[in-house]
Amino acid sequence: MIHSETFAEIATLKERNLIALKEAREAGRHAVGTYCLFSPTELILAAGAIPVSLCGTSQKPIPAAEKVLPRNLCPLIKSSYGFAVTDTCPYFHFADFLLAETTCDGKKKMYELLGELKPIHVMQLPQIQDEAALDYWLMEIGRLKTRLEREFGVRITDKALTEAIRLMNEERRSLQALQDVCKAIPSPISGLDLLTVLHNRGFSVDRRAAIELVDRFAAELRQMAAAGISPFTESTPRILLTGVPVGVGSEKLIRIIEESGASVVCLESCGAYKKVEQVREGGDPLRAIAERYLKVPCSCMSPNTGRLELVERLTREFRVDGVVDLTWLGCHTYAVESSVLKKHLQQRTGLPFLQIETDYSESDTGQLKVRVEAFLEIVHRSMKRTA
Amino acid sequence: MVSVGIDIGSTATKAVVFDGMVRGRAVVPTGWEPREAGLRAFREALSSAGLREESVSRVVGTGYGRVSLPFSDQRVTEISCHARGAWYLNPDTRAVIDIGGQDSKVILVSDDGSVSDFIMNDKCAAGTGRFLQVMAGILDLTLDELGSLAASSEPVPLTSMCTVFAESEIIGLLAQGTPKGAIAAGIIDAIARRMEGLVGRLEAHEGITFTGGLATNGSISGVIARRLGLSLHVPEDPQIVGALGAALIGCNA
Numbered sequence: 276m277i278h279s280e281t282f283a284e285i286a287t288l289k290e291r292n293l294i295a296l297k298e299a300r301e302a303g304r305h306a307v308g309t310y311c312l313f314s315p316t317e318l319i320l321a322a323g324a325i326p327v328s329l330c331g332t333s334q335k336p337i338p339a340a341e342k343v344l345p346r347n348l349c350p351l352i353k354s355s356y357g358f359a360v361t362d363t364c365p366y367f368h369f370a371d372f373l374l375a376e377t378t379c380d381g382k383k384k385m386y387e388l389l390g391e392l393k394p395i396h397v398m399q400l401p402q403i404q405d406e407a408a409l410d411y412w413l414m415e416i417g418r419l420k421t422r423l424e425r426e427f428g429v430r431i432t433d434k435a436l437t438e439a440i441r442l443m444n445e446e447r448r449s450l451q452a453l454q455d456v457c458k459a460i461p462s463p464i465s466g467l468d469l470l471t472v473l474h475n476r477g478f479s480v481d482r483r484a485a486i487e488l489v490d491r492f493a494a495e496l497r498q499m500a501a502a503g504i505s506p507f508t509e510s511t512p513r514i515l516l517t518g519v520p521v522g523v524g525s526e527k528l529i530r531i532i533e534e535s536g537a538s539v540v541c542l543e544s545c546g547a548y549k550k551v552e553q554v555r556e557g558g559d560p561l562r563a564i565a566e567r568y569l570k571v572p573c574s575c576m577s578p579n580t581g582r583l584e585l586v587e588r589l590t591r592e593f594r595v596d597g598v599v600d601l602t603w604l605g606c607h608t609y610a611v612e613s614s615v616l617k618k619h620l621q622q623r624t625g626l627p628f629l630q631i632e633t634d635y636s637e638s639d640t641g642q643l644k645v646r647v648e649a650f651l652e653i654v655h656r657s658m659k660r661t662a
Numbered sequence: 663m664v665s666v667g668i669d670i671g672s673t674a675t676k677a678v679v680f681d682g683m684v685r686g687r688a689v690v691p692t693g694w695e696p697r698e699a700g701l702r703a704f705r706e707a708l709s710s711a712g713l714r715e716e717s718v719s720r721v722v723g724t725g726y727g728r729v730s731l732p733f734s735d736q737r738v739t740e741i742s743c744h745a746r747g748a749w750y751l752n753p754d755t756r757a758v759i760d761i762g763g764q765d766s767k768v769i770l771v772s773d774d775g776s777v778s779d780f781i782m783n784d785k786c787a788a789g790t791g792r793f794l795q796v797m798a799g800i801l802d803l804t805l806d807e808l809g810s811l812a813a814s815s816e817p818v819p820l821t822s823m824c825t826v827f828a829e830s831e832i833i834g835l836l837a838q839g840t841p842k843g844a845i846a847a848g849i850i851d852a853i854a855r856r857m858e859g860l861v862g863r864l865e866a867h868e869g870i871t872f873t874g875g876l877a878t879n880g881s882i883s884g885v886i887a888r889r890l891g892l893s894l895h896v897p898e899d900p901q902i903v904g905a906l907g908a909a910l911i912g913c914n915a
Contacts, residue, residue, distance in 0.1 A: 614863075627779075641726060642765065642782070645726070645739050645740070645741070645782075646782060648739045649740075649741035649777065649780060652739060652741070652742045652777065653776075653777050653779075656776050
């Protein structure tokens with residue numbers, strides 16, 4: 276683990292923020308729990324409420340979820356539901372209501388079950404990124420606005436929205452700056468530590484403070500990179516991880532990759548690089564929000580060429596030596612898209628590519644190690660060839 | 663130089679002594695002590711080569727037990743070792759089908775014997791040696807008997823790929839009076855279908871070498887090749903290809 280007081284501060288943020296959230300709720304503030312990158316955080320902020328990320332990255336509550344949900348469902352859904360039904364996610368506990376989107380079939384149906392536990396607002400997400408879909412999505416964002424206004428007895432003004440967009444853009448800028456530090460060869464931080472930062476800062480109640488903290492940490496990392504401090508060397512293979520969302524508790528693949536001697540320098544996932552695109556400032560704020568959120572290159576979109584372009588661009592920007600595509604068991608959209616992505620990257624970059632399908636359990640660690648090590652043997656050879 | 667490759671698989675542990683040619687070999691059951699099995703295979707292979715431990719300059723470990731081998735100089739995955747071994751035995755090899763005890767894989771081989779891509783079955787036992795063993799057990803047949811019965815029978819379709827469900831399906835078929843031969847053929851068909859999926863994903867068509875414990879069984883490997891509709895090259899000693907590859911990698915190091 277990286278030696279830095281700022282890192283230690285971020286690593287314990289989740290616990291400390293819980294107290295802040297509890298106090299804020301007692302002082303009469305509202306909280307809205309979200310699961311997904313498609314949730315327009317700006318609206319929650321403009322309503323004066325606190326957006327909180329909900330838990331869903333741990334194996335622990337899955338047995339409880341399997342009492343109701345089918346066993347062969349993706350672990351992300353089972354974990355999310357398990358946390359809710361066992362009331363072991365404090366963020367879920369403190370949320371006034373849940374905000375969700377119809378990204379995939381499993382989640383969509385799970386939200387119906389969650390609705391029995393807590394009030395929920397489900398946004399109907401279009402699955403194509405064209406003009407008609409944008410109009411529809413804008414309407415859905417309008418419906419969310421009405422719901423928030425009604426629930427919390429407030430009016431969401433354009434001014435408040437514009438401020439929220441600015442704040443969120445600041446956050447996106449800071450998140451991008453943090454991740455871009457890993458463009459340094461070697462990266463000053465392991466993928467595992469980077470994930471810890473990305474994951475924990477998402478539970479912040481005070482967003483400005485979190486932005487300041489991430490900026491401070493990124494500055495430290497830049498200094499370390501300039502001084503050549505790194506857990507890796509210049510010849511450590513650089514890996515881009517793409518695919519399903521990963522968080523603390525579901526990081527086993529990142530751990531295996533780094534234990535096998537590589538460095539995960541770029542995470543093209545929901546909590547990481549998929550998140551950094553800015554909302555256009557100026558003009559109708561609601562439309563600007565709708566445009567940005569609909570553009571998320573998630574595999575639930577069809578077609579989803581945006582992801583192919585993003586991953587390809589990131590392989591060059593981060594000068595990676597190989598791409599690992601992670602699919603949770605039962606996540607059909609990412610699983611099917613893997614062959615499309617592989618073909619695209621082979622034609623455009625020629626980089627070694629590995630797809631891994633797994634869940635949150637440790638039962639296949641041995642097999643995953645064989646796959647990852649064999650993949651790195653290929654990566655090493657391809658690095659030698661291009662050197 | 664003398665290089666020894668040791669391949670500790672889930673079922674069998676193999677060792678090959680190489681010094682420009684194969685000098686010695688050994689195959690022992692892995693049992694519950696992969697480390698002991700590795701040591702035993704090492705010593706047996708050396709004695710079959712008529713060499714002493716002091717003359718060995720490099721030991722390369724591979725297979726699932728590679729981490730438990732304390733005296734190896736290098737560890738390489740079985741994926742790279744199978745590719746290298748198969749390519750050495752037949753330089754026309756462009757793909758390797760390896761059916762092992764607990765997993766099966768298809769490996770694409772570059773023209774220098776290195777791996778360019780690979781795919782492995784998921785974590786269930788379908789399509790592995792273990793699957794075949796369990797099914798043969800239900801029919802009360804040895805693997806040889808299963809292979810020869812399958813070769814002379816029309817397969818009954820098995821719909822379950824999961825070992826546990828296939829087991830109950832077979833018991834059901836036996837209860838209905840389905841001949842053992844048809845079931846045996848059905849079992850091998852199921853494995854071939856599974857391999858067909860993996861082979862198709864990597865678009866492997868030609869220059870395919872079949873390695874691993876299952877390939878040692880002539881009748882079974884024959885049926886698999888026929889069902890796959892591919893011509894498979896089976897090396898003389900398919901079980902030791904991984905260990906040979908490990909020894910070869912040790913030589914180049």
